[in-house]
Amino acid sequence: MVEASECRMRLFDLVNIGVSEKLPLDILAGRPQILDLYIVGKPADAAGFSEIDPPTSVHNVDTAVPIETISSSANDGNAAGSHLQAISTIGINGEDRMVTVQNIATTADWTDFQLEVELWKNIFHCFGSLWGTGDKDPAGDVDIRNVADTVIVELAAGDNEGNGAAFVVPDGHCAMLFGGRLTRITTTGAWANDEGVKIRILYVNEIDALIAAADSAINWIEFIVAGQYGEQVVDIPKGRVFEEKTTITHQHSSAVNAGEDYTLHLQYLIWKK
Amino acid sequence: MNKAYINRKIENCKNLIESAKTDDQIEVYEGYLLFWRKKLKPEKTEKIYVDVDNAQLFEAEFPLRKAYYTRDGKQHKTKRFKEYLNNL
Numbered sequence: 292m293v294e295a296s297e298c299r300m301r302l303f304d305l306v307n308i309g310v311s312e313k314l315p316l317d318i319l320a321g322r323p324q325i326l327d328l329y330i331v332g333k334p335a336d337a338a339g340f341s342e343i344d345p346p347t348s349v350h351n352v353d354t355a356v357p358i359e360t361i362s363s364s365a366n367d368g369n370a371a372g373s374h375l376q377a378i379s380t381i382g383i384n385g386e387d388r389m390v391t392v393q394n395i396a397t398t399a400d401w402t403d404f405q406l407e408v409e410l411w412k413n414i415f416h417c418f419g420s421l422w423g424t425g426d427k428d429p430a431g432d433v434d435i436r437n438v439a440d441t442v443i444v445e446l447a448a449g450d451n452e453g454n455g456a457a458f459v460v461p462d463g464h465c466a467m468l469f470g471g472r473l474t475r476i477t478t479t480g481a482w483a484n485d486e487g488v489k490i491r492i493l494y495v496n497e498i499d500a501l502i503a504a505a506d507s508a509i510n511w512i513e514f515i516v517a518g519q520y521g522e523q524v525v526d527i528p529k530g531r532v533f534e535e536k537t538t539i540t541h542q543h544s545s546a547v548n549a550g551e552d553y554t555l556h557l558q559y560l561i562w563k564k
Numbered sequence: 565m566n567k568a569y570i571n572r573k574i575e576n577c578k579n580l581i582e583s584a585k586t587d588d589q590i591e592v593y594e595g596y597l598l599f600w601r602k603k604l605k606p607e608k609t610e611k612i613y614v615d616v617d618n619a620q621l622f623e624a625e626f627p628l629r630k631a632y633y634t635r636d637g638k639q640h641k642t643k644r645f646k647e648y649l650n651n652l
Contacts, residue, residue: 354589
């Protein structure tokens with residue numbers, strides 16, 4: 292089986308969606324947000340870890356810079372009959388705040404790149420967020436890129452969900468693993484007892500990133516759903532806290548040597564210290 | 565990548581520099597500006613490689629002749645090599 296993964300990332304302000312449980316007042320005062328990841332994936336047919344739905348290139352800079360948007364099709368744009376009319380971006384802006392910003396096409400033909408206003412230190416993910424009457428998905432490949440034309444994240448033609456499942460905890464903030472669920476959903480192998488799925492949440496603290504990769508610590512939390520004799524569902528516990536500027540990526544692997552389908556729902560609570 | 569596209573990129577970089585609020589931003593935008601300005605200039609190194617290739621071809625074809633001679637520490641094309649290049 293061929294390795295595959297697709298991540299839906301969304302950012303919510305908790306005051307807008309409400310919370311079912313009481314948070315400490317000092318967290319509530321820190322404008323808490325939920326970064327919600329819903330991943331559908333299948334590891335490669337080998338017991339080796341690889342990154343889930345990585346961005347096209349990592350945008351992680353100290354000085355916030357603007358981005359550009361561009362489509363490969365003239366059918367995307369701001370005309371009433373266009374296909375995609377806007378692409379939203381999730382990341383960290385120049386004020387060290389995790390935000391979602393909608394980038395709306397300003398011309399009828401989006402093959403001409405447009406420079407956007409918001410400044411970004413990090414970009415994690417993108418998704419389609421406004422459509423004309425032409426079609427409800429992008430006609431061409433729509434890119435989020437930097438001023439030097441390096442593509443960061445992108446929508447493939449016909450796909451409203453972009454790539455990117457990694458993120459960075461903004462400066463001056465904390466993040467807490469706020470629950471989730473890993474579910475093995477394969478329908479092949481008749482629940483074979485020698486297979487399963489492994490998930491790793493990798494976190495690189497700022498102190499680790501300061502030194503050469505070969506010397507830095509590799510930290511991770513691992514979750515496993517096994518085969519026939521194991522639970523098919525693993526509830527992800529709440530509580531693990533990550534400090535500011537920690538980079539968090541997600542990896543998957545076959546437990547043995549045959550990739551199996553899974554879904555992974557993860558929530559991170561983010562608040563200003 | 566056409567010239568009009570690069571010129572537009574350069575104009576955008578200049579506008580970013582003018583509207584920058586911090587020295588760090590100016591430094592980054594100047595990096596972008598330099599990146600795009602370099603795209604406008606012809607690739608000098610490519611031309612040198614072409615000359616070197618031609619010199620090798622010339623010396624292979626005429627083993628008794630040299631493509632370059634040195635005077636005052638500088639390399640100059642020989643008359644024969646210049647003629648050879650003109651006839652290419």
